[in-house]
Amino acid sequence: MKKGSKFGTHRVIEPKGILPQPAKVISNDMQIFDNEILIDVQTLNIDSASFTQIKEQAGGDEAKIKEIMLGIVKSFGKHKNPVTGSGGMLIGTVAEIGPALEGKTDLKVGDKIATLVSLSLTPLVIEEILEIRIDIDQVDIKGKAILFESGIYAKIPTDIPENLALSVLDVAGAPAQTAKLVKPGDTVLVIGGAGKSGMLCLYEAKKRAGVTGKVICLQHSDSARDRIMDAHLADHYITADATDAVDVLGKVEAVTNGEMCDIVINCVNVENTEMSSILATKDDGLVYFFSMATSFTKAALGAEGVGKDVQMIVGNGYTKGHAEITLQIMRESETLRKIYEDLYA
Amino acid sequence: MKKGSKFGTHRVIEPKGILPQPAKVISNDMQIFDNEILIDVQTLNIDSASFTQIKEQAGGDEAKIKEIMLGIVKSFGKHKNPVTGSGGMLIGTVAEIGPALEGKTDLKVGDKIATLVSLSLTPLVIEEILEIRIDIDQVDIKGKAILFESGIYAKIPTDIPENLALSVLDVAGAPAQTAKLVKPGDTVLVIGGAGKSGMLCLYEAKKRAGVTGKVICLQHSDSARDRIMDAHLADHYITADATDAVDVLGKVEAVTNGEMCDIVINCVNVENTEMSSILATKDDGLVYFFSMATSFTKAALGAEGVGKDVQMIVGNGYTKGHAEITLQIMRESETLRKIYEDLYA
Ligand SMILES: NC(=O)c1ccc[n+]([C@@H]2O[C@H](COP(=O)([O-])OP(=O)(O)OC[C@H]3O[C@@H](n4cnc5c(N)ncnc54)[C@H](OP(=O)(O)O)[C@@H]3O)[C@@H](O)[C@H]2O)c1
Ligand SMILES: NC(=O)c1ccc[n+]([C@@H]2O[C@H](COP(=O)([O-])OP(=O)(O)OC[C@H]3O[C@@H](n4cnc5c(N)ncnc54)[C@H](OP(=O)(O)O)[C@@H]3O)[C@@H](O)[C@H]2O)c1
Numbered sequence: 001m002k003k004g005s006k007f008g009t010h011r012v013i014e015p016k017g018i019l020p021q022p023a024k025v026i027s028n029d030m031q032i033f034d035n036e037i038l039i040d041v042q043t044l045n046i047d048s049a050s051f052t053q054i055k056e057q058a059g060g061d062e063a064k065i066k067e068i069m070l071g072i073v074k075s076f077g078k079h080k081n082p083v084t085g086s087g088g089m090l091i092g093t094v095a096e097i098g099p100a101l102e103g104k105t106d107l108k109v110g111d112k113i114a115t116l117v118s119l120s121l122t123p124l125v126i127e128e129i130l131e132i133r134i135d136i137d138q139v140d141i142k143g144k145a146i147l148f149e150s151g152i153y154a155k156i157p158t159d160i161p162e163n164l165a166l167s168v169l170d171v172a173g174a175p176a177q178t179a180k181l182v183k184p185g186d187t188v189l190v191i192g193g194a195g196k197s198g199m200l201c202l203y204e205a206k207k208r209a210g211v212t213g214k215v216i217c218l219q220h221s222d223s224a225r226d227r228i229m230d231a232h233l234a235d236h237y238i239t240a241d242a243t244d245a246v247d248v249l250g251k252v253e254a255v256t257n258g259e260m261c262d263i264v265i266n267c268v269n270v271e272n273t274e275m276s277s278i279l280a281t282k283d284d285g286l287v288y289f290f291s292m293a294t295s296f297t298k299a300a301l302g303a304e305g306v307g308k309d310v311q312m313i314v315g316n317g318y319t320k321g322h323a324e325i326t327l328q329i330m331r332e333s334e335t336l337r338k339i340y341e342d343l344y345a
Numbered sequence: 346m347k348k349g350s351k352f353g354t355h356r357v358i359e360p361k362g363i364l365p366q367p368a369k370v371i372s373n374d375m376q377i378f379d380n381e382i383l384i385d386v387q388t389l390n391i392d393s394a395s396f397t398q399i400k401e402q403a404g405g406d407e408a409k410i411k412e413i414m415l416g417i418v419k420s421f422g423k424h425k426n427p428v429t430g431s432g433g434m435l436i437g438t439v440a441e442i443g444p445a446l447e448g449k450t451d452l453k454v455g456d457k458i459a460t461l462v463s464l465s466l467t468p469l470v471i472e473e474i475l476e477i478r479i480d481i482d483q484v485d486i487k488g489k490a491i492l493f494e495s496g497i498y499a500k501i502p503t504d505i506p507e508n509l510a511l512s513v514l515d516v517a518g519a520p521a522q523t524a525k526l527v528k529p530g531d532t533v534l535v536i537g538g539a540g541k542s543g544m545l546c547l548y549e550a551k552k553r554a555g556v557t558g559k560v561i562c563l564q565h566s567d568s569a570r571d572r573i574m575d576a577h578l579a580d581h582y583i584t585a586d587a588t589d590a591v592d593v594l595g596k597v598e599a600v601t602n603g604e605m606c607d608i609v610i611n612c613v614n615v616e617n618t619e620m621s622s623i624l625a626t627k628d629d630g631l632v633y634f635f636s637m638a639t640s641f642t643k644a645a646l647g648a649e650g651v652g653k654d655v656q657m658i659v660g661n662g663y664t665k666g667h668a669e670i671t672l673q674i675m676r677e678s679e680t681l682r683k684i685y686e687d688l689y690a
Contacts, residue, residue, distance in 0.1 A: 150651045313659070
């Protein structure tokens with residue numbers, strides 16, 4: 001059996017020498033290396049920015065969506081959307097464990113896991129697409145995938161439905177980072193706050209900002225207002241298009257008496273929302289970009305362009321304990337769990 | 346005279362409603378609005394990532410470089426490189442001040458200033474390209490530009506040569522952020538440390554990390570070793586290609602006894618260096634991406650992909666006092682000033 005590198009570089013075909021995530025093409029040969037784990041895949045959870053793009057390209061047509069997805073995996077050996085650069089994650093059953101991992105992993109064959117590394121670096125073969133749950137970005141397949149030695153995963157808990165676990169684990173980085181960033185008394189704005197990652201962020205923000213803080217949900221339609229306010233996820237609900245920075249600026253000014261926000265968390269799935277995020281932040285405040293549609297240069301030069309001294313953080317999909325923190329929310333809040341079961345499972 | 350918005354949105358042609366930086370096309374009509382400042386431009390300092398791309402596209406040919414630059418400004422009304430998305434800055438003389446700025450600005454007609462907002466949002470007309478200083482990314486032109494009300498600038502000091510001031514002000518955000526981030530005792534790696542922003546970061550890092558800290562310069566050729574070590578800008582000099590993450594990992598491990606770095610500052614001007622930066626950082630450490638060639642998704646998904654809990658910061662070009670901090674380095678360190686006069690002025 002061939003020896004693999006911890007990070008999976010042995011699978012990189014093009015360009016050589018770089019890691020599997022930035023790589024264009026990787027090998028999806030399902031013969032495992034000595035430190036790899038083979039997974040029988042059950043469901044893919046496609047990243048929201050990626051699935052939105054695919055649905056658009058397909059004009060909403062299911063057969064076309066299948067064709068595009070199969071094409072991506074065939075070309076690149078992984079489900080890395082060439083337009084958005086993003087992936088998603090998967091749920092499946094451990095089928096084989098490389099001998100070099102013995103004693104190093106707590107997994108055994110037959111365990112059901114969710115991978116917490118992006119599909120954009122995961123060797124994947126799709127034999128057949130069985131079902132597309134178009135509204136929740138989930139796709140059931142018959143297929144296999146590989147987890148590298150450095151790859152992180154979560155065992156699927158037994159007290160939470162599988163599809164629900166998959167849905168919330170996909171965005172687990174966001175609420176976990178929110179929990180670390182928000183301090184008592186903070187004014188926090190969540191842009192795209194009624195989405196899947198957004199509501200989890202609102203929940204954590206409310207908890208951390210406490211009674212002296214202020215949590216604001218910004219959403220481009222009014223349709224989620226009752227859901228958000230009835231669940232006490234936010235103190236204020238703003239209806240605005242996040243790509244219209246000047247309008248957002250005015251509305252956030254109104255709600256914060258001109259003081260603006262200590263922390264802005266960007267959870268949208270569309271482009272051109274960097275400036276709204278920056279303008280809504282106080283000088284010396286912080287913007288956390290969880291959205292994969294964020295452009296590095298638009299953020300860096302946008303802030304400079306308006307002379308705004310804000311710290312801007314790239315939403316690392318991983319932070320210690322992120323899976324536990326997120327599953328815990330589903331256990332802790334019956335209200336939120338019901339909402340997520342209705343919407344995302 | 347027409348009334349303008351603070352952020353210059355009145356100049357945006359396409360797409361409507363967004364700000365001048367993310368906008369594709371803006372108006373470079375040189376008739377000013379009531380809150381704008383007209384500048385007679387003397388020199389453009391093209392962003393390093395942008396100029397590298399233009400030089401490549403032109404195959405190093407000066408006439409082609411001119412053609413590309415004129416084409417960019419003609420198409421977009423500003424010098425925003427369509428490939429890299431980045432700009433640069435300019436030096437020039439105040440020609441006209443909109444009446445709405447009276448009492449609000451300390452500028453007067455005839456003042457020589459450097460704009461500290463990116464060229465990627467600055468309305469610009471190039472009448473003629475007079476001289477290209479190809480090695481230092483500077484281009485003398487005959488032309489005009491507009492500074493918006495929210496635009497920041499620095500008056501050119503009289504004790505520092507103009508070209509030198511322009512060169513260092515272009516990258517002023519980097520050393521100023523370094524000064525804020527680095528604490529005594531930190532191990533700091535500057536990737537691309539022998540470049541223009543890199544050496545300023547090394548200087549500030551050495552000063553802040555102090556005798557108990559460790560500062561490492563990483564550069565892809567050995568040619569700058571003597572310059573860096575003789576000037577005591579770093580404790581260690583690593584020669585490596587920053588796009589080869591696995592090689593960088595090994596070399597940083599060696600120099601730090603496997604402890605890796607508290608802070609990694611990325612100052613290169615090429616793509617695919619996110620993973621080196623992430624792998625060189627300690628768990629719970631911090632990566633500061635100043636490089637405009639940084640990809641948001643590669644950083645976010647790359648860190649997740651190797652299960653690394655690091656904070657990643659988008660290099661905001663602006664932070665309070667950045668111009669003063671950077672010019673001060675040129676006054677404080679005769680050694681560094683000599684190096685910059687030789688290389689960049
Ligand atoms: N950094 C990471 O590691 C990581 C991991 C996973 C996902 N992500 C990213 O996180 C983002 C959010 O994911 P998600 O699963 O939470 O997506 P989601 O459920 O689709 O949520 C997106 C939200 O943004 C709202 N929105 C869209 N356009 C808007 C606009 N112009 N103005 C205001 N609101 C707008 C949407 O409203 P409507 O529903 O009304 O359109 C929705 O509520 C995506 O970009 C995804 O790629 C990042
Ligand atoms: N965030 C902001 O607001 C802002 C503002 C201005 C500039 N920037 C960005 O900052 C970056 C640096 O600008 P600069 O003016 O300092 O550029 P620079 O002087 O050209 O420095 C780049 C350095 O990176 C080194 N380098 C290039 N490829 C490398 C590799 N593969 N491995 C190791 N080192 C490598 C270069 O070495 P060689 O010279 O040997 O090639 C050089 O020392 C650029 O990307 C620029 O766009 C950002």
